[in-house]
Amino acid sequence: MPLSIGKYYRDDVVCDVIDMDACNILLGRPWKFDVDATFKGRDNVILFSWNNHKIAMATIVPSKKSVEPKTKSSSFLTLISSEQELNEAIKEADYFCPIVLKGLLKTSKEENVIPPEVLSKFQELISDKLPNELPLLRDIQHHINLVHGASLPNLPHYRMSPKENDILREQIEELLQKGFITESLSPCAIPVLLVPKKDQSWRMCVDSRAITKITIKYRFPILQLEDMLDVLEDSKVFPKIDLHSGYHQIPIKPGDEWKTTFKSKEGLYKWLHLKKRASRAFETSLRSTFCTNKLLFFGFVVGENGIQVDDEKIKAILDWPTPKTVSEVRSFHGLATFYRRFVRHFSSIVAPITEYVKKGRFN
Numbered sequence: 001m002p003l004s005i006g007k008y009y010r011d012d013v014v015c016d017v018i019d020m021d022a023c024n025i026l027l028g029r030p031w032k033f034d035v036d037a038t039f040k041g042r043d044n045v046i047l048f049s050w051n052n053h054k055i056a057m058a059t060i061v062p063s064k065k066s067v068e069p070k071t072k073s074s075s076f077l078t079l080i081s082s083e084q085e086l087n088e089a090i091k092e093a094d095y096f097c098p099i100v101l102k103g104l105l106k107t108s109k110e111e112n113v114i115p116p117e118v119l120s121k122f123q124e125l126i127s128d129k130l131p132n133e134l135p136l137l138r139d140i141q142h143h144i145n146l147v148h149g150a151s152l153p154n155l156p157h158y159r160m161s162p163k164e165n166d167i168l169r170e171q172i173e174e175l176l177q178k179g180f181i182t183e184s185l186s187p188c189a190i191p192v193l194l195v196p197k198k199d200q201s202w203r204m205c206v207d208s209r210a211i212t213k214i215t216i217k218y219r220f221p222i223l224q225l226e227d228m229l230d231v232l233e234d235s236k237v238f239p240k241i242d243l244h245s246g247y248h249q250i251p252i253k254p255g256d257e258w259k260t261t262f263k264s265k266e267g268l269y270k271w272l273h274l275k276k277r278a279s280r281a282f283e284t285s286l287r288s289t290f291c292t293n294k295l296l297f298f299g300f301v302v303g304e305n306g307i308q309v310d311d312e313k314i315k316a317i318l319d320w321p322t323p324k325t326v327s328e329v330r331s332f333h334g335l336a337t338f339y340r341r342f343v344r345h346f347s348s349i350v351a352p353i354t355e356y357v358k359k360g361r362f363n
Helices: 029-035 083-092 116-121 162-178 209-213 225-232 311-318 326-337 351-359
Strands: 002-005 009-012 038-040 045-050 053-058 181-183 190-196 202-206 238-240 268-271 289-292 294-297 300-303 306-309
Touching (some): 162 268, 190 209, 225 294, 306 311, 311 326, 326 351
Antiparallel strands (some): 002 009, 294 300, 300 306
16 A cells, blocks of 8 residues: 655555454554664654655644633533533533533432332332231241140230230230230140330230240251352442231131130130241241442441441441450350451450350359
8 A cells, every 4th residue: 555754755565454443554563674763762753765755753732822722610521411411511611621420420328229110110019007807828837746645835915914804805905906816725825025115105016935846856957157148249239128028928827826825814816827937937938229339248238348247246346345244255255256257367356255255263
């Protein structure tokens, strides 16, 4: 192909053609050999002679007389996110060069919002209140198998104050209306009690220890926390679904309801759907979050940047009072051990504490 450099160099050169977007010619060693070119490193200039003319190839230096844009501020780059800001920027600037960035900028305070049409479509699934009826009977049912020949417990109800009896009666009536429980004549009955909650209200709890002792515990594999965390690694977007009163959505196998009977001052009642945290409940069964870049998962913060320690847990460890008994040492040791994967040589660091805990004494 013909090649010309300046006024005097004209020649035909043989080139290898490469499929690429740029339209450049690379003059390599064969061309330099043919023209006997000399490279001056300090000046960054290539010199060679052609038909008794000395030719110099130098880099192009930008002109210092180029016009610079005038701006009122020290920065000539302005971030614009609306049409009004764009119009104002055009009026103030003598020279205006728009640069469009799509999908690259994201503020740290931006929240992932679920479109309203999606929320309205699944309104019955995200309601804060449970329907006053039983869920549909599905294939998954909770079985309660008792040890053959075991003595059935029939324990008296716990004595309560008049105020506590009124609170318990209201909660039982609410469960009756929802269809979660019904009256029972079972020969097996366990007591019920009230436990205070953080918001000063009361939670009805069934003392299932007696029936749990004679319930057959089936063995099954449970996912290890480390395995679950490994699965979440490299993920960017996270959902978390919390079933509202999730245990109540699991029905008791027909014929096993009498084994769930509990006793109050008013009478005997049996569960038609699983009561919270029954024995073996995990064999048949958290607040929902969608499209978030991080979430709290069993004491860990799992996000797009990997797995991190919950700041509240770190603060709890730092603010932990100095333990003075073996029991207090065990409590601190257990919390610190939970995050051992984040501490290099953790076992060596806590070895003295571990020895004290094993010996059952602490100085």
